[in-house]
Amino acid sequence: MNDRPNTAELIAAARLYLEQELIPTLTDARLRFQTLVAANVLAIAERDLATEEAHLVEEWRQLSKLLNLADTVPEQLSALRQGVLEKNRLLRQGILAGDFDEQSRFLGLCRQLRTIVERKLEVANPRYLAGIRSERAARQ
Amino acid sequence: MTTLTEFQKRLEHFLSAVTGGTTRVLAARQLTGGASRESWAIDVEAEGGPEAGKHALVLRRDMGGTIQQEALSREQEFRMLTAAWQAGVMVPRPRWLCTAPAVLEVPFFLMDRLEGESVGRRIVREPGLAEARRLLPRQMGEQAARIHKIDPLKAGLDFLPAPEPDSSPAQTGLRRAADQLERFGEPHPALELALRWLQANAPNCPSPVLVHGDFRIGNVMVGPDGLHGVFDWEFAHIGDPAEDLAWPCVRSWRFGQDALRLGGIGRREDFLDAYVKAGGRSIEPRVLDYWEIAGNFRWAVGCIAQAHRHLSGQVQSVELVSLGRRTAEMELELLDLIERVLVQ
Numbered sequence: 001m002n003d004r005p006n007t008a009e010l011i012a013a014a015r016l017y018l019e020q021e022l023i024p025t026l027t028d029a030r031l032r033f034q035t036l037v038a039a040n041v042l043a044i045a046e047r048d049l050a051t052e053e054a055h056l057v058e059e060w061r062q063l064s065k066l067l068n069l070a071d072t073v074p075e076q077l078s079a080l081r082q083g084v085l086e087k088n089r090l091l092r093q094g095i096l097a098g099d100f101d102e103q104s105r106f107l108g109l110c111r112q113l114r115t116i117v118e119r120k121l122e123v124a125n126p127r128y129l130a131g132i133r134s135e136r137a138a139r140q
Numbered sequence: 141m142t143t144l145t146e147f148q149k150r151l152e153h154f155l156s157a158v159t160g161g162t163t164r165v166l167a168a169r170q171l172t173g174g175a176s177r178e179s180w181a182i183d184v185e186a187e188g189g190p191e192a193g194k195h196a197l198v199l200r201r202d203m204g205g206t207i208q209q210e211a212l213s214r215e216q217e218f219r220m221l222t223a224a225w226q227a228g229v230m231v232p233r234p235r236w237l238c239t240a241p242a243v244l245e246v247p248f249f250l251m252d253r254l255e256g257e258s259v260g261r262r263i264v265r266e267p268g269l270a271e272a273r274r275l276l277p278r279q280m281g282e283q284a285a286r287i288h289k290i291d292p293l294k295a296g297l298d299f300l301p302a303p304e305p306d307s308s309p310a311q312t313g314l315r316r317a318a319d320q321l322e323r324f325g326e327p328h329p330a331l332e333l334a335l336r337w338l339q340a341n342a343p344n345c346p347s348p349v350l351v352h353g354d355f356r357i358g359n360v361m362v363g364p365d366g367l368h369g370v371f372d373w374e375f376a377h378i379g380d381p382a383e384d385l386a387w388p389c390v391r392s393w394r395f396g397q398d399a400l401r402l403g404g405i406g407r408r409e410d411f412l413d414a415y416v417k418a419g420g421r422s423i424e425p426r427v428l429d430y431w432e433i434a435g436n437f438r439w440a441v442g443c444i445a446q447a448h449r450h451l452s453g454q455v456q457s458v459e460l461v462s463l464g465r466r467t468a469e470m471e472l473e474l475l476d477l478i479e480r481v482l483v484q
Contacts, residue, residue, distance in 0.1 A: 088327035124465040
């Protein structure tokens, strides 16, 4: 096994360097913007590392149910990744074949997919997701 | 050609020929860059001749990389810009087109440089642009009406992409986006589901018009007095006018001011009222809502495409690759908007 810092700690250290030491010195607008993007990319990677396995397990279970499959969640992360990818492929085929065209099935899938997409946004942009959720709550 | 001075020298030679007076390049600054095209801010001074004096210009040129699907070439964009200028649309004045390889090796054109702010994030937020934001919806509505009145055949714009025969503009646009999505070889069930709905509900458009194709905050130059010009005409095509009216309402193009449906700056109603008053067609809200959903689909596919330009090695850009993680924002918006239409 590798020594500490672990992967998440490495990424966090690089991100903090960019945010706290480098970016405040940058005056060129384009360079500053690109570096902010790079720091944000590292933040996404950190969140991804922290949540990937748990999120894949939940997605596996949801997709299995949607596809009427009775398979067990694999232990190994690589098998989990591959398995969820394959389920997404199957779901895609079903959608394009018209399996979810009927309105109640369509809406049901919509709602399931929303949960999955929100999980992606928790990693990619949690602030954006929080904004969408407040807006949705205000609409009720 | 490798050095900036070589670039300047060749440009000066070209400009001296077209201005009819010895012309010097005073300054050259790159504005944007990419795999397929570049923009430069060029300041020149012509001594003598009909164009004597200083000119603030923008140079747009092809880089020879893979041209994005459906984007106009520099020569076509110049001709489109000229037609828009002649039709009284507020655009940068097109000046000179050069297709001779001896000059800068690739086709390029020069146009007058617009002054103002074009960055979406700033337009929606700057306190100094509050009055501009008040004026913009009406101004944008008027410009959209003028754009849609341009007769493409009379203006010599026969190269513009058009809907496939026996296909609506909506269906044609969907087919192109769907083909692009499929080529990436990644499953996106939220996008595939949205595609089913979009295909099943595509509106007809018996009289398509010339549409800008990327009409939004981000492609307009804005000053304290409002609109200074509409630029970036490379996605112009023949299509459904509703496409141009809905695209600036897509949530991504509100730059964080999501409550203001028109580009984060104002109300959709003010924009549409001005459009109709300026002679534009009255469009059903249902059709506009459709095109906003279609716009989210198009931009979702666009994000994946941009990420792939980096992932395939075509470009090196942390900014472009990070767009791949923004696709989910459009997926969520698609699911929300479609669900709301279905449970209405």
